[in-house]
Amino acid sequence: MNTSKQTTPGDLHHVLPSADAIESARSKLLKDLPDVGIGAEKTNAHLQADLVPGLNRASESPSYYGFVIGGATPAASFADEIVTKTDQNVHVHLPKETISTDVEDRALTMVCQLLDLAPDNWTHRIFTTGATASNILGLACGREFVVEEAARRRSQRISVAEHGIPQAMKAAGLDRIQVLTTVPHSSLRKAAAVVGLGRQCVVEVGCYSESETHRFDMHALELRLSEPSSASIVVVSCAEVNTGLFATDFAALQQIRQLCTKYGAWLHVDAAFGLLARVLPQTEEYHLLNEGVAGLELADSITGDAHKLLNVPYDCGIFLSKHLEVGLGVFHNPNAAYLNTASTETTTSADRTIPSPLNMGLENSRRFRALPVYATLTAYGREGYREMLERQIRLSRGIANFISESEHYDLLPEAHRKTTTDVRFRQIYIVVLFRARGDELNKVLVQRINATRKLYISGTQWNGKPAARFAVANWQVNVERDLKLIKEVLLEVSH
Numbered sequence: 001m002n003t004s005k006q007t008t009p010g011d012l013h014h015v016l017p018s019a020d021a022i023e024s025a026r027s028k029l030l031k032d033l034p035d036v037g038i039g040a041e042k043t044n045a046h047l048q049a050d051l052v053p054g055l056n057r058a059s060e061s062p063s064y065y066g067f068v069i070g071g072a073t074p075a076a077s078f079a080d081e082i083v084t085k086t087d088q089n090v091h092v093h094l095p096k097e098t099i100s101t102d103v104e105d106r107a108l109t110m111v112c113q114l115l116d117l118a119p120d121n122w123t124h125r126i127f128t129t130g131a132t133a134s135n136i137l138g139l140a141c142g143r144e145f146v147v148e149e150a151a152r153r154r155s156q157r158i159s160v161a162e163h164g165i166p167q168a169m170k171a172a173g174l175d176r177i178q179v180l181t182t183v184p185h186s187s188l189r190k191a192a193a194v195v196g197l198g199r200q201c202v203v204e205v206g207c208y209s210e211s212e213t214h215r216f217d218m219h220a221l222e223l224r225l226s227e228p229s230s231a232s233i234v235v236v237s238c239a240e241v242n243t244g245l246f247a248t249d250f251a252a253l254q255q256i257r258q259l260c261t262k263y264g265a266w267l268h269v270d271a272a273f274g275l276l277a278r279v280l281p282q283t284e285e286y287h288l289l290n291e292g293v294a295g296l297e298l299a300d301s302i303t304g305d306a307h308k309l310l311n312v313p314y315d316c317g318i319f320l321s322k323h324l325e326v327g328l329g330v331f332h333n334p335n336a337a338y339l340n341t342a343s344t345e346t347t348t349s350a351d352r353t354i355p356s357p358l359n360m361g362l363e364n365s366r367r368f369r370a371l372p373v374y375a376t377l378t379a380y381g382r383e384g385y386r387e388m389l390e391r392q393i394r395l396s397r398g399i400a401n402f403i404s405e406s407e408h409y410d411l412l413p414e415a416h417r418k419t420t421t422d423v424r425f426r427q428i429y430i431v432v433l434f435r436a437r438g439d440e441l442n443k444v445l446v447q448r449i450n451a452t453r454k455l456y457i458s459g460t461q462w463n464g465k466p467a468a469r470f471a472v473a474n475w476q477v478n479v480e481r482d483l484k485l486i487k488e489v490l491l492e493v494s495h
């Protein structure tokens with residue numbers, strides 16, 4: 001990847017503005033709407049001088065390891081400026097007026113190619129605002145499919161999108177729709193609330209043993225799937241944000257697919273940041289990661305996030321599904337006479353008819369999110385992304401190695417990582433979970449690390465105790481430089 005525009009280390013290592021800078025910026029915010037504006041020029045100066053110093057540099061800095069947020073590659077940032085300037089509304093396929101929908105479709109084709117997913121199979125594909133929105137799409141499509149399927153099995157035809165949940169469930173003979181999963185991201189329960197299934201419909205069917213909660217207990221899964229008067233959506237966490245562990249391997253995903261087909265369930269994979277592991281070479285070093293993303297082609301729908309590891313600017317998520325007809329059934333934007341002629345879905349010069357985005361996603365009017373994705377994939381290609389992810393993994397494993405050899409820290413989760421040295425780090429992807437050995441230090445560990453203002457990590461919980469976590473997601477990772485700084489900080493804090 002061309003790193004010529006890389007931020008020079010040092011100038012951005014202070015990833016958070018100081019408390020004073022934040023306070024000062026906040027105090028300069030206009031209190032009320034002015035009757036007469038101060039004009040664009042003065043406003044520009046106000047933003048630059050007064051407000052920008054109060055923003056964090058989480059995305060700009062290679063030393064931000066908090067949430068999995070990624071940065072923005074130079075190619076993607078440049079494209080984003082064009083997006084702002086040209087202000088396309090990518091809502092209806094208008095092949096005689098703009099190529100914006102062609103760009104979106106082509107960018108999503110390239111995303112499929114990057115991930116080794118046959119583009120022709122993923123007919124319902126669209127950019128969303130993020131992985132949360134993609135999970136909402138996944139559950140909405142799943143809900144439509146499983147109720148229709150239950151109705152079909154009693155020779156009825158009914159649609160949730162048309163008739164609403166109560167009537168459709170009655171016709172389908174259903175009392176309950178459940179979402180069966182392990183270690184779900186918080187946004188899955190939110191998505192369940194939004195699509196009317198309810199947060200409590202999310203049921204964890206992970207293995208009982210503490211170190212295996214991310215793995216499906218297949219027996220428990222089948223028991224749930226076979227409950228009478230229930231329809232199910234199965235969601236695979238690929239991977240989990242706290243530990244970075246993947247819920248399935250190829251064999252498990254095949255088994256889940258068979259069960260879903262048998263019981264008429266929908267299989268959704270939340271691969272917000274796991275998805276990019278599909279670009280890794282099939283080598284011993286990455287074997288466990290290769291397994292973690294193996295078999296995704298068996299899913300009905302997949303969530304991805306482009307503003308995470310693909311390193312495009314906020315906001316941009318990815319939704320892929322094999323069932324365009326289900327997606328159109330749910331998201332079709334009906335009876336807008338003024339859009340009728342425009343939304344006639346015309347075959348373009350490409351060999352595929354491009355459905356209008358407003359008929360297969362949440363929004364009607366939408367930002368041209370596709371252009372930065374198109375630009376960054378064009379600029380760096382498969383090789384560039386593979387190289388970038390390998391750097392991120394090498395840094396994560398370097399951190400893990402340092403922590404596990406240190407007398408002051410413990411690498412987590414214990415059960416996984418205390419295996420023989422050789423394989424110990426092979427399951428480490430881009431998340432490193434750890435804690436300080438001494439309880440006193442552990443309580444203030446994250447605070448102390450962040451107080452150095454040289455890097456930023458986030459706090460979490462593990463086994464009821466505070467824990468800390470590095471998430472490596474920025475395109476600017478420089479293994480040697482960054483590892484040196486991280487070791488310095490971890491040593492400084494432990495003394």
Ligand SMILES: *Cc1c(COP(=O)(O)O)cnc(C)c1O
Nearest residue numbers: 130131132185187241272273305
């Ligand atoms: C980050 C993340 C989400 C939510 O993504 P947003 O882009 O913040 O909406 C969902 N699922 C997983 C697994 C994630 O890591």
